Amino acid sequence: MEKPPTSFHQIGNKSLRERILTTLREAILNGELRPGHTLVETELASQLGVSRAPLREAIQILNTEGLLDTVPYHGTTVKALTKRDIEELYSLRIVLETFAIRRIIAQLPEVDTAPLRTLFEQMLIAADQDDITRVNVLDREFHDTLIAMSGHKLLVSTWSSVAMRVRQVMSLRNLRNSDIKQIAHNHIPLIEAIERGDEPTATMLIAQHVASAGDLLAEDWQDDPSTATEEDQP
Amino acid sequence: MEKPPTSFHQIGNKSLRERILTTLREAILNGELRPGHTLVETELASQLGVSRAPLREAIQILNTEGLLDTVPYHGTTVKALTKRDIEELYSLRIVLETFAIRRIIAQLPEVDTAPLRTLFEQMLIAADQDDITRVNVLDREFHDTLIAMSGHKLLVSTWSSVAMRVRQVMSLRNLRNSDIKQIAHNHIPLIEAIERGDEPTATMLIAQHVASAGDLLAEDWQDDPSTATEEDQP
DNA sequence: TCGCAGTCGATTGTCGACAATCGACTGGCG
DNA sequence: CGCCAGTCGATTGTCGACAATCGACTGCGA
CATH class of the missing domain: 1.20.120.530 (GntR ligand-binding domain-like)
Structure with missing residues (x-):
């Protein structure tokens, strides 16, 4: 759970938000996260080993891109595909x-x-x-x-x-x-x-x-x- | 600094993020915030009377929409229009x-x-x-x-x-x-x-x-x- | 038994503080 | 005088904690 202060093995060393964004987007586009699947921020954050702040920013972006669908105080799901x-x-x-x-x-x-x-x-x-x-x-x-x-x-x-x-x-x-x-x-x-x-x-x-x-x-x-x-x- | 519990001129009383988003987007679309103008998060946040968290989420959305342009650790500007x-x-x-x-x-x-x-x-x-x-x-x-x-x-x-x-x-x-x-x-x-x-x-x-x-x-x-x-x- | 009001738990929304990064400034050294 | 390393300040990036909200459950009363 603890990350070394300078882990040299990650090449694309962008911001956390960017890496979360890429990870989630790729998972959705691969079909790994299927339409309708619910994302729980707390869960996902600890799963990825990050705090909710950058995760939420990534989620907002994916919402705007039309890949996720967040309903206030209720939850975020992978957007359905009809x-x-x-x-x-x-x-x-x-x-x-x-x-x-x-x-x-x-x-x-x-x-x-x-x-x-x-x-x-x-x-x-x-x-x-x-x-x-x-x-x-x-x-x-x-x-x-x-x-x-x-x-x-x-x-x-x-x-x-x-x-x-x-x-x-x-x-x-x-x-x-x-x-x-x-x-x-x-x-x-x-x-x-x-x-x-x-x-x-x-x-x-x-x-x-x-x-x-x-x-x-x-x-x-x-x-x-x-x-x-x-x-x-x- | 204190906002009345129900300020009557804002109709849709949604989340802070949504209101910030609408406010900024409208300002950009009105030309009130001109292309090239720099947004400083701390400044803007205190100006709007909110914390940086929802402001940043709104900024990410506007980035995705192509209205803002954020360069990491440097700043956010209203996207230029050539x-x-x-x-x-x-x-x-x-x-x-x-x-x-x-x-x-x-x-x-x-x-x-x-x-x-x-x-x-x-x-x-x-x-x-x-x-x-x-x-x-x-x-x-x-x-x-x-x-x-x-x-x-x-x-x-x-x-x-x-x-x-x-x-x-x-x-x-x-x-x-x-x-x-x-x-x-x-x-x-x-x-x-x-x-x-x-x-x-x-x-x-x-x-x-x-x-x-x-x-x-x-x-x-x-x-x-x-x-x-x-x-x-x- | 059925309806309903209150409460509780889970989840999202917001906040203030701290860390990381970058550019500019500055002061010493060749 | 010019150049480079180190430092400082400003700004963005991240974190953990707290607040607000909603759905479901529960237990009371008719």
Whole structure:
């Protein structure tokens, strides 16, 4: 329980709040902390070996990010994820990614599409090796890169909050290997359309690509009834 | 220093954190706290008559919302607003509002467009009376309503963070009355296009409408050099 | 037995004090 | 005179304790 005054083995030596934040966020995004799970501050604080002050600050941030849901004097829970949430998530994803692609194409000879190709190639290799985890990581990087290439900082930050929840959904769902490989292969026509500056095709492909992934994830999703986001008032 | 147990001018008597949050956010959005302004926790806390704990929680939230910028052990400042930020803000606005309109039209006979007309009429009256403040408020409500009518909760929450910064920009800029009246009148063809389900026209009009407002605001904007968001590394 | 008011325990909200960190100042040394 | 190490002050970061609030339990009375 006592921590050495200078423990040298922690590399990213940021503030406690930041480390708590990263820890909790990662746990939520990994599905380790499932939607509906209740967090008790006292418990969690002693569990993490910190006081409640920085923990609470981290919780406020996660509330704002939409990952936690605190009701005053009652408790904090991991935010529920309904089927509707997933549908909204993926429909907004399409909008944001389409925007990114339009911007990339608009500044085309300037931006370098090589990173996309590299990621795609690695993705194929991982798919061949049935390394599903790695495919998912690379897919995330692919879409993150796409957004970043737009050169639109506000879009990047908006994306990151959407992408977080996408990641959370994916952690709670196990797609079939065949589906994931299929999705992986879908990337190449998209890359080519972007490189050739073919906006109609590129935007059509991204919409199709994202929507089909979203349908796969939303399919058969059952909202946890005990953690519904809305209640009818009588 | 002592606050009356029930000071009647604060309506929503929620937690201290919430009240501090609202107070600070409003001050930033009003332009009362200008970009670059430094907040000192101890000062601000005693000024508000609260301790630093809830104040810090509010600050973390405002950081996450992108209104404040805290650098560790150094200080918290109101986030700078560069010309580029404004351009990004308005380009994303177009994307989000276009999406909202597409969704509204898609479910058309179901949604009621009367609120838009009502707001528009009030806007015209206020414009006639040269009540610029009220025109701005109504304009905000108009666009908020448009987003809300999409029935897309995630879009609403994404919008709210964009809309906050838009509000901040507007508070720092004084548009000419003639420009504002012009903008007010632009709303009616948009409403009609939406009601008639004419998606191409409606999306074209919203893009035009928002872009021209954005150009007006970004025009002649000078980034405060002392609060630049990025530094070149040598 | 049923309804209800009071109490109790658990949990969140707030506070004041202390620790850690960083920049600026300062004083000595080459 | 210039430079560097040490110190100091101001500010943020963290802690433990106390206060406020809410739900559930309990026991009294009709």
